[in-house]
Amino acid sequence: xxxxxxxxxxxxxxxxxxxxxxxxxxxxxxxxxxxxxxxxxxxxxxxxxxxxxxxxxxxxxxxxxxxxxxxxxxxxxxxxxxxxxxxxxxxxxxxxxxxxxxxxxxxxxxxxxxxxxxxxxxxxxxxxxxxxxxxxxxxxxxxxxxxxxxxxxxxxxxxxxxxxxxxxxxxxxxxxxxxxxxxxxxxxxxxxxxxxxxxxxxxxxxxxxxxxxxxxxxxxxxxxxxxxxxxxxxxxxxxxxxxxxxxxxxxxxxxxxxxxxxx
Amino acid sequence: xxxxxxxxxxxxxxxxxxxxxxxxxxxxxxxxxxxxxxxxxxxxxxxxxxxxxxxxxxxxxxxxxxxxxxxxxxxxxxxxxxxxxxxxxxxxxxxxxxxxxxxxxxxxxxxxxxxxxxxxxxxxxxxxxxxxxxxxxxxxxxxxxxxxxxxxxxxxxxxxxxxxxxxxxxxxxxxxxxxxxxxxxxxxxxxxxxxxxxxxxxxxxxxxxxxxxxxxxxxxxxxxxxxxxxxxxxxxxxxxxxxxxxxxxxxxxxxxxxxxxxxxxxxxxxxxxxxxxxxxxxxxxxxxxxxxxxxxxxxxxxxxxxxxxxxxxxxxxxxxxxxxxxxxxxxxxxxxx
Numbered sequence: 320x321x322x323x324x325x326x327x328x329x330x331x332x333x334x335x336x337x338x339x340x341x342x343x344x345x346x347x348x349x350x351x352x353x354x355x356x357x358x359x360x361x362x363x364x365x366x367x368x369x370x371x372x373x374x375x376x377x378x379x380x381x382x383x384x385x386x387x388x389x390x391x392x393x394x395x396x397x398x399x400x401x402x403x404x405x406x407x408x409x410x411x412x413x414x415x416x417x418x419x420x421x422x423x424x425x426x427x428x429x430x431x432x433x434x435x436x437x438x439x440x441x442x443x444x445x446x447x448x449x450x451x452x453x454x455x456x457x458x459x460x461x462x463x464x465x466x467x468x469x470x471x472x473x474x475x476x477x478x479x480x481x482x483x484x485x486x487x488x489x490x491x492x493x494x495x496x497x498x499x500x501x502x503x504x505x506x507x508x509x510x511x512x513x514x515x516x517x518x519x520x521x522x523x524x525x526x527x528x529x530x531x532x533x534x535x536x537x538x539x540x541x542x543x544x545x546x547x548x549x550x551x552x553x554x555x556x557x558x559x560x561x562x563x564x565x566x567x568x569x570x571x572x573x574x575x576x577x578x579x580x581x582x
Numbered sequence: 583x584x585x586x587x588x589x590x591x592x593x594x595x596x597x598x599x600x601x602x603x604x605x606x607x608x609x610x611x612x613x614x615x616x617x618x619x620x621x622x623x624x625x626x627x628x629x630x631x632x633x634x635x636x637x638x639x640x641x642x643x644x645x646x647x648x649x650x651x652x653x654x655x656x657x658x659x660x661x662x663x664x665x666x667x668x669x670x671x672x673x674x675x676x677x678x679x680x681x682x683x684x685x686x687x688x689x690x691x692x693x694x695x696x697x698x699x700x701x702x703x704x705x706x707x708x709x710x711x712x713x714x715x716x717x718x719x720x721x722x723x724x725x726x727x728x729x730x731x732x733x734x735x736x737x738x739x740x741x742x743x744x745x746x747x748x749x750x751x752x753x754x755x756x757x758x759x760x761x762x763x764x765x766x767x768x769x770x771x772x773x774x775x776x777x778x779x780x781x782x783x784x785x786x787x788x789x790x791x792x793x794x795x796x797x798x799x800x801x802x803x804x805x806x807x808x809x810x811x812x813x814x815x816x817x818x819x820x821x822x823x824x825x826x827x828x829x830x831x832x833x834x835x836x837x838x839x840x841x842x843x844x845x846x847x848x849x850x851x852x853x854x855x856x857x858x859x860x861x862x863x864x865x866x867x868x869x870x871x872x873x874x875x876x877x878x879x880x881x882x883x884x885x886x887x888x889x890x891x892x893x894x895x896x897x898x899x900x901x902x903x904x905x906x907x908x909x910x911x912x913x914x915x916x917x918x919x
Contacts, residue, residue, distance in 0.1 A: 323697045323699075324841075325665065361829075364839055367827055367841075385858070387857045389857070402661065519860070545856065546856070549826050552697045553695040554692060554699055555824055555827070555843070557826070557846070559876075561883075562883040564696070567695070
């Protein structure tokens, strides 16, 4: 029987520094991974933390990590050639099939872009597989913007609104919350849309409210939840909401089910 | 098959068994209660039938015998991990009907809900359950209401009646163990039926219409005002399964350490805290609601039967005298108003 709690050592191939607080670590990993899935990343002595996959390539997975806690602080002290322990992938992830042939809108707040980045990437590389693809990504300020290189690529292939909550005077580019840009979205067929919304709970709440105002059916909306998770295996109980285990049944939910998940 | 044997013979066999097996049963731990000069009945290894407390309910459940309060998952030494060895001996656990029903709940989470848990599975594989009958009801239990007053799936049933011991053995390997312990002496075969209660003092009616709408009930706020979030109800509960991970490092060798899992409580601060400061269910009322709905609604929605087995330990242990069974009855009553 496999012992799922035993992590494997993984070497850091590359580190991309987006901001002072957010780095992306390219870690060695062989196996199938879907965007939206997560790994338990750990360093002995500091513990484990669930981190979503922000990129998937041959032989590596990317983790975009925000320095906010015990584990992540320690992770930031490690660089190329060093190793972390990882185990996973866990969770359901995003099903690309759900968004093919649709007018797709991805709305992400801050590091919320990480789990959904694989989906954006896919449709930026396969523009013919969706009717249209729009990304609305919000960051706190210009210095908090992540994935700058990816944005440059995406802007060439899909419609991108990259906004900041607040900016110093003279800043050129969209300013304001992501919700500000939702009413202006135009669609050929509102029934044939797909929305993915990922970010902090408060951002998801207000974003979904705006999306529903457009007349979008609830079943066209997907959200991803974040919770404390100690095991990622449906055992430790910390991520449970009602009868749902976020680690097993999620973290990605269609809004029809996701709206029932109340704490 | 049912057997009757003398207490002396049974005791001899028991002591032999206690060499080849680890036998866990409720026993009196003198002076180890929460308050000074108080005793506690909890599970520990026993070597004699006389060590077992037969006439009272244990304060803590049998759960400790299958899931340690803190358990080392593996040891770290720089870049290697080593898993500690599992139990070598078979494990015999004496428990009552309600608790035997709780084993099904533990199995549901640890063996079925998602991946099979390596550590639980290797202990569970070694475990056999010996039912202790209930001649009369305990004060706070409501097993009859929960349908957990009778259990059929025991490996053996054992009852001590003054100088006689009655046994009903259901599993072949237990029969084998007993034969070996009996040293060729034949036991008297007879019919043995486990004692069980058909009525409790405490009766519970489960509410039938719980839903997300129930979140707004005043009752949660009321209990929340009384609850101090100590988590004792979770720790005595035979069906609570939550744990938190902990990394420990040795002072004399900071390069070596271990990762443990430790029982956790959904009532205690920090249970939902995420790095970065986000947390959910911040009030005790919300936590009480979460726990009660889990035990009688959410778990059932997922697995098809209620989680609570009606042992009543949470009511016995609450320092604020919060009665969970009364809370359930009030929820049911409110539905009829």
